Amino acid sequence: MILFPLMFYLWSTSNAENESISKPNIVLIMVDDLGIGDLGCYGNTTLRTPNVDSLAKKGATLTQHIAAAPLCTPSRAAFLTGRYPVRSGMASLNRLGVFLFSASSGGLPTEEITFAKLMQQQGYSTALIGKWHLGINCNSSDDFCHHPLNHGFDYFYGIPVNNIRDCRPGHGSVFASGIKMYIPTTLQITGTALISLAVLHYIGLLRVSHRVLGYSFLMTALLLGLLMYFFYNFRYLNCFLMRNHDIVQQPWSYENLMQRFTEEAKRFIKRNSDAPFLLLLSYPQVHTALYVSQDFKGKSKHGLYGDAVEEMDWSVGQILHALDQWHLSERTLVYFTSDQGAHLEEISSNGEVHGGYNGIYKGGKSTNWEGGIRVPGLVRWPGVVEPNISIDEPTSNMDIFPTIVKLAGAPLPMDRIIDGHDLMPLLQGIALQSKHEFLFHYCNAYLNAVRWHPGNSKSIWKAFFFTPNFSPKGSNGCYDSHVCFCHGNFITHHDPPLLFDLSKDPEEKNSLTPETESHFYEILQVIQQAVNNHTKSLTVVPNQFSLGNILWKPWLQPCCSSFIQFCYCNNDS
Structure with missing residues (x-):
């Protein structure tokens, strides 16, 4: 055949x-x-x-x-x-x-x-x-x-x-929680900072020109106005x-x-x-x-x-x-x-x-x-x-x-x-x-786990260096934050790594230990060597997700009409 x-x-x-x-x-x-x-x-x-x-x-x-x-x-x-x-x-x-x-x-x-x-x-x-x-x-x-x-x-x-949801009226918003959380906080922090600056200036503890104060208030207002404009017109812009x-x-x-x-x-x-x-x-x-x-x-x-x-x-x-x-x-x-x-x-x-x-x-x-x-x-x-x-x-x-x-x-x-x-x-x-033989699983730019399928074995080992903290605890996802994140307080690091044999436990229910797997440390040693070799093969390249690359830049905005008309057209036929 x-x-x-x-x-x-x-x-x-x-x-x-x-x-x-x-x-x-x-x-x-x-x-x-x-x-x-x-x-x-x-x-x-x-x-x-x-x-x-x-x-x-x-x-x-x-x-x-x-x-x-x-x-x-x-x-x-x-x-x-x-x-x-x-x-x-x-x-x-x-x-x-x-x-x-x-x-x-x-x-x-x-x-x-x-x-x-x-x-x-x-x-x-x-x-x-x-x-x-x-x-x-x-x-x-x-x-x-x-x-x-x-x-x-x-x-x-x-x-x-x-x-995304923001593209369709009536289907909710991916940004809504962020707007509710961050815009008021930003306004409060920025407003407090500017008012404090003005007070310190007028009582003589800090010398700031009236022009600088005026520019500061103006730029802050423009920036916040631009952000509000973007989020509330997201559907037309994006x-x-x-x-x-x-x-x-x-x-x-x-x-x-x-x-x-x-x-x-x-x-x-x-x-x-x-x-x-x-x-x-x-x-x-x-x-x-x-x-x-x-x-x-x-x-x-x-x-x-x-x-x-x-x-x-x-x-x-x-x-x-x-x-x-x-x-x-x-x-x-x-x-x-x-x-x-x-x-x-x-x-x-x-x-x-x-x-x-x-x-x-x-x-x-x-x-x-x-x-x-x-x-x-x-x-x-x-x-x-x-x-x-x-x-x-x-x-x-x-x-x-x-x-x-x-x-x-x-x-x-x-x-x-x-x-x-x-x-x-x-x-x-x-x-x-x-x-x-090896597959490397990244969570964003962070090496999260490694899969190893030895040539002389039916086992498929998978080692986790960290895992996401499901929220609420005990659930199967991160429902409180829309997606699971890859660093900081959103994850739990594991030393030694969590180890599973997917050929026997594809549901990843039971992590192995030295008591349940006699070759536990040998397996992790091979995986670590593979990680070392893989890491050596990486070269430094510009990160496309740097802050400068992911921010909304008005001069890059594709638009089929003027901003006054909220970028509107319907020429699909």
Whole structure:
């Protein structure tokens, strides 16, 4: 059974004469915040996902597929580059681990090489439809240094930042608690400081010119006014839809948004049915704010979240049908995943669960417990990947980079470390063990845990150097702070590290001790040596999440009209 796929793969990747085989079409589907337990092919019995499940029946299911980070921005950077986010500066040293503002200067550095850029050089037509979340501009509102079109995509139709509650009226606010907490406090502290300064001046204890006092009051008022303006107009400033470099809807309309992304993807497939193409379909769903079209509203057993999952599945079915319609299925590798685990903290104002289900796995988005990083991984390629197979070896979303770049006939970059490994040997049964002996799990820029799969053992060891403090205590997430944080009082350090054997305890319920594991210290010693080697491979790069890179900068604000009109336009057709 292995011989034919092996011969086919070797022939398909070396025979340049038959371009339709040696350069297969690539369709990559990434869902935002989807839990591994939300899909029928991973054990869900209450949500209907027949189209996604068909990918598993007709291809390979990766049961231990790992996101390189438990948050959107760093995970997507790793996916596109095949490298740990810390290597490109896409890992934060601060509390904020994702880009929140369209008018900030951080983003995927221009020096980074994405799979889209390499495949574009091999003659592929490339498109990103949906969510980007890796920055837009550097120095002006139209330099587009971080834009998808500057990273190898020929075509972009989607949202450059993120779909959050503040983008949809009536769905609450991610910033509301911060505004209530910090704005009054800031006003109080600033006001007290300025009044104290004025009093000290007038009683003669401190000499300050009237001009300095006046400027201080004026600048403080302007700064606070600017902040208030931004937060109360966030939807107009941050929630917009782009086609290539143009804003076509600001703010975007949620009406039939999933259908619009689906139709754009189908049109791209049709336009490129006679030449190799790469399509990255990056759904903003099922991240909040949740939305569904009328056809799916109220149809699932799990409220708005379940409706959104089932509409996403419908969209996947539309893409697969388009590949069949244009006779492309056997020439197309389809990959399906999520950028990280389900967001357990997402609860609506009326108490409805707006986050997904991570199955048996502990924790969720923003944590490196298995629920935060173990994601769906489905690969279908008829005639090359056998149907209905399961691969239980550790794999990573970084593996897509070398896999599809090699299939496209492009050499891997030699001037940088690529952390992913080609999946084809595993997918075809040529290799029985993953090349990932170690996987390093980062919480922002902090090394949080390490996974070790020894070559001579079925055990998969996982050591935690620190763990998040769930809040409230005893829960499965950090409900009080929307996400779990990575440093300070939000975590507990462990010395010795917490150690689990995932092959026996995938739920991470029982940490091992020297009494329950005779090789306890030997295992930790090997892991520590791997950490030392990994750390030596890192180089210092500019951090894209520095304070200067994440702040909102008015001069970088993309806007399709004047500020007086609140950046409003509706030209999407």
